Amino acid sequence: MSGAGLEKPQLITHVQQSLSYTVFDCKWVPCSARLLCLGSVPRGTGIIQLYELQSGRLSLLREIEKAKPIKCGTFGATSLQQRYLATGDFGGNLNIWNLDAPEIPVYSVKGHKEIINSIDGVGGLGIGEGAPEIVTGSRDGTVKVWDPRQKDTPVANMEPVQGESKRDCWTVAFGNAYNQEERVVCAGYDNGDVKLFDLKNMSLRWETNIKNGVCSVEFDRKDINMNKLVATSLEGKFHVFDMRTQHPTKGFASISEKAHKSTMWQVRHLPQNRDIFMTSGGAGSLHLWKYEYPAQRSKKDSEGVEMGVAGSVSLLQNVTLSTQPISSLDWSPDKRGLCVCSAFDQTVRVLIVTKLSKI
Amino acid sequence: MSDQPVSSLWDQGITKTYQIPINNLDYKFIEKCSDVKHLEKILRILRSGEEGYYPDLTLFCEKRIECLAPGSRALRKDKPPASASDFTTEEWEKINDEMKSWVTEMKEDYYKIQFPVTETLHERLDNLPAVRGSNSCLHVCCSVGKEILFCCILLCDCNIDLCIFFTLRFDVEKECSKVDEVCEENNSKACFNISSNLPVIEKKIETTGMTKKERHFIANREKEKGNETFTIGDYKEAVTYYTRSISVLPTVAAYNNRAQAEIKLQNWHNAFQDCEKVLDLEPGNLKALMRRATVHKHLQNYQAAIEDLAKVLHVEPENVIAKTNLSDIEQKLKDLEPVSENHTKGKRILIQDIEESDGDEERGGNGKEHENGSGDKSNITNFNLFFPTVLRTVIPFTSSMA
Numbered sequence: 001m002s003g004a005g006l007e008k009p010q011l012i013t014h015v016q017q018s019l020s021y022t023v024f025d026c027k028w029v030p031c032s033a034r035l036l037c038l039g040s041v042p043r044g045t046g047i048i049q050l051y052e053l054q055s056g057r058l059s060l061l062r063e064i065e066k067a068k069p070i071k072c073g074t075f076g077a078t079s080l081q082q083r084y085l086a087t088g089d090f091g092g093n094l095n096i097w098n099l100d101a102p103e104i105p106v107y108s109v110k111g112h113k114e115i116i117n118s119i120d121g122v123g124g125l126g127i128g129e130g131a132p133e134i135v136t137g138s139r140d141g142t143v144k145v146w147d148p149r150q151k152d153t154p155v156a157n158m159e160p161v162q163g164e165s166k167r168d169c170w171t172v173a174f175g176n177a178y179n180q181e182e183r184v185v186c187a188g189y190d191n192g193d194v195k196l197f198d199l200k201n202m203s204l205r206w207e208t209n210i211k212n213g214v215c216s217v218e219f220d221r222k223d224i225n226m227n228k229l230v231a232t233s234l235e236g237k238f239h240v241f242d243m244r245t246q247h248p249t250k251g252f253a254s255i256s257e258k259a260h261k262s263t264m265w266q267v268r269h270l271p272q273n274r275d276i277f278m279t280s281g282g283a284g285s286l287h288l289w290k291y292e293y294p295a296q297r298s299k300k301d302s303e304g305v306e307m308g309v310a311g312s313v314s315l316l317q318n319v320t321l322s323t324q325p326i327s328s329l330d331w332s333p334d335k336r337g338l339c340v341c342s343a344f345d346q347t348v349r350v351l352i353v354t355k356l357s358k359i
Numbered sequence: 360m361s362d363q364p365v366s367s368l369w370d371q372g373i374t375k376t377y378q379i380p381i382n383n384l385d386y387k388f389i390e391k392c393s394d395v396k397h398l399e400k401i402l403r404i405l406r407s408g409e410e411g412y413y414p415d416l417t418l419f420c421e422k423r424i425e426c427l428a429p430g431s432r433a434l435r436k437d438k439p440p441a442s443a444s445d446f447t448t449e450e451w452e453k454i455n456d457e458m459k460s461w462v463t464e465m466k467e468d469y470y471k472i473q474f475p476v477t478e479t480l481h482e483r484l485d486n487l488p489a490v491r492g493s494n495s496c497l498h499v500c501c502s503v504g505k506e507i508l509f510c511c512i513l514l515c516d517c518n519i520d521l522c523i524f525f526t527l528r529f530d531v532e533k534e535c536s537k538v539d540e541v542c543e544e545n546n547s548k549a550c551f552n553i554s555s556n557l558p559v560i561e562k563k564i565e566t567t568g569m570t571k572k573e574r575h576f577i578a579n580r581e582k583e584k585g586n587e588t589f590t591i592g593d594y595k596e597a598v599t600y601y602t603r604s605i606s607v608l609p610t611v612a613a614y615n616n617r618a619q620a621e622i623k624l625q626n627w628h629n630a631f632q633d634c635e636k637v638l639d640l641e642p643g644n645l646k647a648l649m650r651r652a653t654v655h656k657h658l659q660n661y662q663a664a665i666e667d668l669a670k671v672l673h674v675e676p677e678n679v680i681a682k683t684n685l686s687d688i689e690q691k692l693k694d695l696e697p698v699s700e701n702h703t704k705g706k707r708i709l710i711q712d713i714e715e716s717d718g719d720e721e722r723g724g725n726g727k728e729h730e731n732g733s734g735d736k737s738n739i740t741n742f743n744l745f746f747p748t749v750l751r752t753v754i755p756f757t758s759s760m761a
Binding site: 010011012013014031032033034052053054055056080081126127129130131132133145147149150155156178179180182199221223224225258259272273274275285293297314315318319320321334335338351352354 | 430432435436437438439440441442445446454455458459461462465466468469487488489490491492558559560561569570572573576577580583584587588591596
């Protein structure tokens with residue numbers, strides 16, 4: 001291969017671990033070399049496993065079994081000292097666990113009538129100004145925002161009007177949390193709708209439809225003035241929206257890119273560089289991308305109204321890890337280039353991505 | 360065997376997919392072709408093997424596409440993850456050692472954090488903003504309701520399936536009247552709320568109850584946010600993030616970076632102060648010296664700039680930027696000199712100027728005085744009188760010709 005190939009980041013499988021259950025989500029425990037796997041055991045109960053990286057392998061530290069299979073989890077709304085895990089399960093329950101005393105949850109609510117597909121948190125871990133909050137999106141079509149200080153009822157609830165058909169909400173993400181008042185929630189649905197809810201004004205700020213079911217949305221950084229939003233979908237496509245300039249009718253500028261040849265399950269931005277992100281696909285592949293900004297981020301349209309200009313995306317590297325979909329991906333917030341991914345082949349892999357600091 | 364992908368007859372018709380003439384599956388054609396889409400189709404046919412298996416031709420076609428369009432999707436291949444064989448032994452060892460040391464470090468730190476949660480953490484938890492929606496009142500609900508109906512109608516028109524309305528959980532007993540004004544504002548806000556106001560980012564971060572590690576983490580994160588905004592040219596925003604980083608934990612890197620952002624915004628005095636701070640914390644910091652030199656240059660304190668650059672070159676004689684800056688400043692100084700030459704009548708020639716820095720406290724003084732001197736075009740002797748402290752040998756050479 002040409003010499004230029006050596007300068008590209010390389011993805012190395014550092015550790016691979018086989019599991020005896022279906023794993024739906026994997027997350028790094030902040031400020032540590034530990035990771036969590038959340039999933040569903042064959043007998044129909046939920047499981048949380050805590051692993052630690054040790055001399056080239058993962059050693060199991062704890063195993064916690066719960067009544068319902070667990071679909072997703074986040075550390076986003078907890079402080080760096082407490083590190084409580086918030087989980088959503090197949091029964092629509094939102095629970096917050098103290099992993100040192102996991103018998104009884106710190107907070108628990110039956111938030112939804114059906115499975116919670118996606119969860120996100122903001123305001124904890126030193127990320128995001130304002131109160132810590134958790135948002136959950138469920139198959140019952142609602143998106144609810146919770147504050148752990150308020151029991152039983154959400155602080156905001158976005159649901160379809162009576163009589164309208166409900167669409168599965170597949171993914172949720174927080175963003176724009178740059179001061180104490182501002183916050184937005186972005187939700188993606190199975191019919192391709194992407195909606196942006198402004199929590200400060202309690203209004204729908206923007207919406208669009210990307211023609212295929214939205215599997216994953218993420219802002220490049222939750223705690224800055226909204227900069228970019230990536231939405232991945234079925235049919236191997238993703239869209240990058242430039243969120244700095246909103247046009248009254250055209251909304252946000254975007255570019256789209258095709259890859260993976262199958263469903264793009266997840267997108268995750270590198271915590272240390274907001275312009276690099278990784279997407280995972282249904283054919284077991286991972287693609288590492290870099291976004292480049294255009295020369296001018298906004299321009300005036302024919303009527304003199306500001307509209308955004310989207311940049312371009314280039315592929316830095318791609319690997320195929322497995323034949324089964326890689327359903328979950330998480331970058332370590334403490335070490336640049338370290339990430340964990342879990343696939344439906346019941347394996348969790350820890351990867352190292354080299355040369356990211358040189359990009 | 361792979362040279363002529365056709366059978367004995369010449370005009371062989373077209374391929375099954377894409378209907379491309381078979382003649383195009385040929386080295387000469389591919390070499391001359393500059394239509395990337397066409398080449399991509401050819402590549403797909405070659406890779407699929409339906410017209411035969413021609414590995415060299417496929418490779419040739421790939422190279423051609425790489426020449427024309429390196430970012431082409433057709434060039435993407437499935438590969439397995441990298442392994443030890445893709446790296447040199449040193450690189451591989453380095454990667455593994457880095458991981459080991461990081462893991463050990465994180466393990467030690469983890470047990471330190473396991474200490475009982477600080478009392479101030481609870482204090483901080485009490486200081487958090489109120490739970491969202493606890494100040495809302497009925498009026499908000501109604502006005503929002505109207506807007507949402509409007510919203511629903513709009514959405515139906517646009518053939519979007521999902522209509523959304525919002526329920527707010529609120530406590531009716533809380534002060535409604537206070538919120539009346541807020542309701543007025545909310546009414547006037549459009550459903551598609553496009554705020555053209557600049558975001559108000561707090562310059563300080565609340566750090567009560569945080570451990571040292573937390574502070575470190577947050578300061579670092581703010582600095583990285585600043586770096587990101589700096590790279591795309593939002594210098595004002597970058598300065599805000601660096602200020603936030605410094606408010607949590609003052610570091611040399613954050614001050615240095617903020618100085619650079621202030622230079623881009625041309626706030627020379629702010630940049631100067633930041634450079635001074637860095638040099639207080641770390642006296643030999645090269646970046647700070649270079650940046651201070653740039654500030655001096657723009658404030659036209661050339662002497663001071665030269666000194667700073669001299670210090671940098673003392674440590675790093677090969678520093679290209681310092682060298683160019685230095686010659687730039689020397690050139691500027693020279694340009695200011697010849698003014699006295701111009702107004703000599705006859706052949707008054709300035710033979711020598713030997714500049715000496717007399718170790719003046721006010722380094723800026725020399726530069727400024729120098730400038731003032733150049734404005735005085737009438738009399739050379741006056742020139743000398745103005746600057747008694749400058750040790751300069753000027754030999755006016757008056758010829759006999761008038």
